[in-house]
Amino acid sequence: MPSGFWRGRRVLITGHTGFKGAWLCLWLRGLEAKLTGYALAPASAPNLWDIVGAETRSVIADIRDPARVREAVLAADPQIVIHMAAQALVRESYRDPLGTYATNVIGTGALLQACRELVNLQCVLIVTSDKVYENHGAGRAFEEGDRLGGEDPYSSSKACAELLTAAFRASFFGDGPPIASVRAGNVIGGGDWSADRLIPDCVRAIESGSKVTLRYPEAIRPWQHVFEPLSGYLALAQALVQTPEGAPRAVNFGPDPASFCAVREVVDAFSARFTGKPGWQPGTAAQPPEAHALSLSSGLAERALGWRPCLSIAESLAWTADWYQAHAAEEDMLRFSEAQIAKYRALRGGGE
Numbered sequence: 001m002p003s004g005f006w007r008g009r010r011v012l013i014t015g016h017t018g019f020k021g022a023w024l025c026l027w028l029r030g031l032e033a034k035l036t037g038y039a040l041a042p043a044s045a046p047n048l049w050d051i052v053g054a055e056t057r058s059v060i061a062d063i064r065d066p067a068r069v070r071e072a073v074l075a076a077d078p079q080i081v082i083h084m085a086a087q088a089l090v091r092e093s094y095r096d097p098l099g100t101y102a103t104n105v106i107g108t109g110a111l112l113q114a115c116r117e118l119v120n121l122q123c124v125l126i127v128t129s130d131k132v133y134e135n136h137g138a139g140r141a142f143e144e145g146d147r148l149g150g151e152d153p154y155s156s157s158k159a160c161a162e163l164l165t166a167a168f169r170a171s172f173f174g175d176g177p178p179i180a181s182v183r184a185g186n187v188i189g190g191g192d193w194s195a196d197r198l199i200p201d202c203v204r205a206i207e208s209g210s211k212v213t214l215r216y217p218e219a220i221r222p223w224q225h226v227f228e229p230l231s232g233y234l235a236l237a238q239a240l241v242q243t244p245e246g247a248p249r250a251v252n253f254g255p256d257p258a259s260f261c262a263v264r265e266v267v268d269a270f271s272a273r274f275t276g277k278p279g280w281q282p283g284t285a286a287q288p289p290e291a292h293a294l295s296l297s298s299g300l301a302e303r304a305l306g307w308r309p310c311l312s313i314a315e316s317l318a319w320t321a322d323w324y325q326a327h328a329a330e331e332d333m334l335r336f337s338e339a340q341i342a343k344y345r346a347l348r349g350g351g352e
Contacts, residue, residue, distance in 0.1 A: 010033075012035075039060065092195075121177045124180070140295075222296055
């Protein structure tokens with residue numbers, strides 16, 4: 001993948017003020033893409049976007065507003081669209097199921113409808129979730145052709161977004177630019193302060209000297225550093241533009257199976273890198289149900305794109321802890337973040 005592919009390309013990223021979106025903007029800015037972001041204002045303070053996002057053209061608006069989405073899309077005239085705007089939390093989906101469906105389904109539809117008017121569009125990536133699959137707890141790694149489903153509003157809404165994407169692709173983009181969906185697991189990395197996420201909960205516990213309360217300490221999740229799926233998204237987008245006939249239209253980007261581990265193990269390993277680690281305690285309040293085990297097969301990504309994860313769970317946690325320690329030490333976090341991306345790209349041989 002020659003690094004010049006992104007130079008000068010117009011890219012629209014929805015959800016750019018979020019954790020993954022801010023990292024993707026920083027990465028693409030380093031590759032000299034011409035970026036426009038569309039998202040709500042950051043949901044937390046502090047947040048990664050305020051650290052790294054100053055040089056990106058930013059539209060602060062709601063993905064559920066079709067007229068505003070259309071206006072921003074046509075003004076940006078993107079060649080590549082990467083749709084990351086979402087309500088991304090399972091527990092929040094129980095608190096606000098209709099809002100979750102509106103964002104994840106209607107928002108996706110509003111974006112794709114606007115993309116129909118673009119004459120220079122080359123491809124669209126719709127970012128969903130590893131939770132789009134119907135999960136009966138069998139423990140088998142999910143493959144792209146497995147049945148979609150979801151028993152909670154978040155998972156169901158993401159499966160609906162997949163179905164909507166497939167319908168728009170078949171109905172309106174059959175002879176047009178390719179549209180693909182991408183599915184990844186639980187991402188970790190520096191700069192995440194979101195509510196109801198494990199690493200941010202650990203960071204807040206370390207700062208306050210309290211223990212982390214875990215809802216499901218034995219739950220197995222496919223942990224991966226945020227750079228891993230982002231590198232896959234960029235690889236797939238490039239393939240969709242350069243070799244559209246052979247590029248898949250739905251791809252898992254999961255970690256190595258050795259990185260599948262329990263929630264409590266992640267807390268122990270992450271906290272061990274800090275002085276005065278907080279430890280954890282099981283939650284006692286009633287919690288909405290979540291799948292005990294969830295894993296993805298990335299075989300298609302390797303076969304079609306030559307993509308495979310390159311960070312172990314220990315390395316992912318170390319890079320994440322290093323970022324928060326540097327932030328606590330008041331280092332220049334824009335430069336630190338750029339250096340982490342450069343280090344990761346070097347591991348992949350300098351490509352995207």
